[in-house]
Amino acid sequence: GQQLNQSPQSMFIQEGEDVSMNCTSSSIFNTWLWYKQDPGEGPVLLIALYKAGELTSNGRLTAQFGITRKDSFLNISASIPSDVGIYFCAGHRWTGANNLFFGTGTRLTVIP
Amino acid sequence: GAVVSQHPSWVICKSGTSVKIECRSLDFQATTMFWYRQFPKQSLMLMATSNEGSKATYEQGVEKDKFLINHASLTLSTLTVTSAHPEDSSFYICSAREQGQINEKLFFGSGTQLSVL
Numbered sequence: 001g002q003q004l005n006q007s008p009q010s011m012f013i014q015e016g017e018d019v020s021m022n023c024t025s026s027s028i029f030n031t032w033l034w035y036k037q038d039p040g041e042g043p044v045l046l047i048a049l050y051k052a053g054e055l056t057s058n059g060r061l062t063a064q065f066g067i068t069r070k071d072s073f074l075n076i077s078a079s080i081p082s083d084v085g086i087y088f089c090a091g092h093r094w095t096g097a098n099n100l101f102f103g104t105g106t107r108l109t110v111i112p
Numbered sequence: 113g114a115v116v117s118q119h120p121s122w123v124i125c126k127s128g129t130s131v132k133i134e135c136r137s138l139d140f141q142a143t144t145m146f147w148y149r150q151f152p153k154q155s156l157m158l159m160a161t162s163n164e165g166s167k168a169t170y171e172q173g174v175e176k177d178k179f180l181i182n183h184a185s186l187t188l189s190t191l192t193v194t195s196a197h198p199e200d201s202s203f204y205i206c207s208a209r210e211q212g213q214i215n216e217k218l219f220f221g222s223g224t225q226l227s228v229l
Contacts, residue, residue, distance in 0.1 A: 033217075042118070042205045042220030043156070088155060100146075100218065102155045 006089055006103035013079055014111050021106040022073040023089030029101075031092040032065050032072040037105075038085045046087075047074070079110050114140045116208050118221025125196055126229055133191045133224045135206030141186035142208035146218065147179075150203040162189040186211060196228045 006023045013019055023032070031050055035043035047058050049065035049072060056063055062075045072089055089103035115138040125131050135145055143164045148156040160181050161169045168181035178200075180192040189208075193200055203225050207218040 035220075040121075040203075040223065040225065042116075042207070042223045044220070045217065048217065100158075102157075104155050105153075107153075 004089055004091055004101055004103035006106055008106060009104070010107040010109070012109045012111065015079060015081060017079055019076040019079055019083070019108060020073060021087060021108075022071060023091075023103045024071045025091055025101075026070070027091075027093075028069040029091035029093050030069075032063070033090040033092065033100075034061075034063050034072070034074045035088045035090060036085050037088060043088055076108075079108075081110050081112050084108060084110050114138075114208075114210060114219040116206065116219045116221040118206055118224055120224060121222065122225040122227070124227045124229065127197050128195055131193045131196055131226060133193075133204055133206075133226075135189045135191070135208065135221050137187045137208045137210075137219070140208075141211040142189075143186060143211045144209045145183060145189040146207045146209075147181065147189075147191050148205045148207070150205060150223075152203075156205060159191075164189075193226065196226070198228045201226055201228045 004023050004025045033048045034046045036046055037043045047056050047063040052069050053067050054065040060077045064073055087106045091101050093099050117136045117138050119134045123131055145162040147159045149159050150156050158171050159174045162181045162183040164183045164186050170176045183189040203223050205223045206221045
């Protein structure tokens, strides 16, 4: 299946710093989603974006749906230790049975 | 939010045995459930789409006779790894879409770590 390219692959940051990660695709998506996965757990939905150009916040998290509909970014402000985990973007379109495609993931480590 | 329960959380089995993993939607009905496999440090890869009352749809390269899926009710789908081998060791995750919703929001189980000795 199609895979979305996510960068960076991993990040090591100091507590309190801001974080930015992005996701790109060669294809257009109708919806972009961002998930967080803790070790040994399933992904948890953080933010869903439905319109090109849309900017949405959820607490310290902000995500944007790219104008081209082929990319999205996620920002985390003032990081805290519990932000540690793997962040996945996912793109959704209405064609075909497999209509949710996951990014390659960004592994975030926050140093206290 | 909706809760998806996956059981067991981890399982260790001998090579050649079969393992069953359950995925339940606790507070909603799910006509469609999805099964993913995730290898260490990799993304989720869709294995199959499970539809209540009908045969599952498998992704290319996934052996349907090895990974048996049953979705007999609106709240339960099971994945059975038959004649498991060490290369089947992986993290298996299910997700569910609420009945009547054709939206993109999937609710994920907490995953099952399978280790085949």
